[in-house]
Amino acid sequence: MDSGGFELRLRALTTKAEEALRRLTPRADARPARLHAAMRHSLDAGGKRLRPVLCLASAEAFGGGSRADHAATALECVHTYSLIHDDLPCMDDSDLRRGRPSCHKAFDEATALLAGDALLALAFELLAAGHATEPELATALVGELARTCGSGLLVGGQAEDMGGLASGATDERLDFILEGKTAAMIGSSFAMGAMIGGATTADVDLFRRAGRSVGRAFQLMDDLLDVTADSASLGKPAGADAQNGKLTYVGLHGADAARARVARLTTAAVEDLQATAGEVSFLAELVRRLSARGN
Secondary structure, eight states: OOHHHHHHHHHHHHHHHHHHHHSSOHHHHHSSSSHHHHHHHHTTOOOHHHHHHHHHHHHHHHOOGOOOOHHHHHHHHHHHHHHHHHHHHTOOOEEETTTTEHHHHOOHHHHHHHHHHHHHHHHHHHHHHHHOOOOOHOOOOOOHHHTTTTTTTTTHHHHHHGGGGOOOOOOHHHHHHHHIIHHHHHHHHHHHHOOOOOOOHHHHHHHHHHHHHHHHHHHHHHHHHHHHHHHHHHHHHTTTTHTTOOOHHHHHHOOHHHHHHHHHHHHHHHHEEEEESSOOOHHHHHHHHHTTTTO
């Protein structure tokens, strides 16, 4: 895919994700207004909308892009909930997110906690409502997202990450954290889109595996940027990983090894995508560009 065509499609998908997010989530002034304002504060903070874009593009790869709005929005709701909770003083204790005050700084800790809770519940309401006439698909989507954001993956990865370096600096532990905190959600973004597009079980599995490779590479690039970029470009405090004693691949093996692993993971992801029956030229190019952030 040429650069101009890629940029046009990325903008179109991002716009579609933003429009669905505004349409399918509560207004800031809906009662209880403070809670909904806190939810909107974090939902509207911007960001790349990577997970909904990946879901929409994966559905389009199999001809079902027009039906993926609810799933794309559900994924962004779960992602935003996880960021709100990660930023809390009892977790990563971050005052800045996407260049603006974290939810608990803009409101208060209790409101931020409840905003995250409400976003998590809303994600499953969206999947049920969006696919009410397709019970088998709805069940598959709910099951996929529930497993992804449960104790074995997203929440489990955050729990394991809480111990930092003090709990052991091993590759096995780091892989568990990477898989849970980042890779699983991105893997499900690919998989849920493919499901909605009507992909075979084998192709859904390949999309999920590709997405998990992308997610690992994405987190490794975040870790690299944490030590090479400034707070203004990151939209959050730079150098926070080292300051908080976080276990990272960069910390264990160095920047060059991290870049080499990003390259391997990117190659694996593109190969898995290209092994499917989907039209994956856009997704393959997006995967390559994600691995080149900061270069």
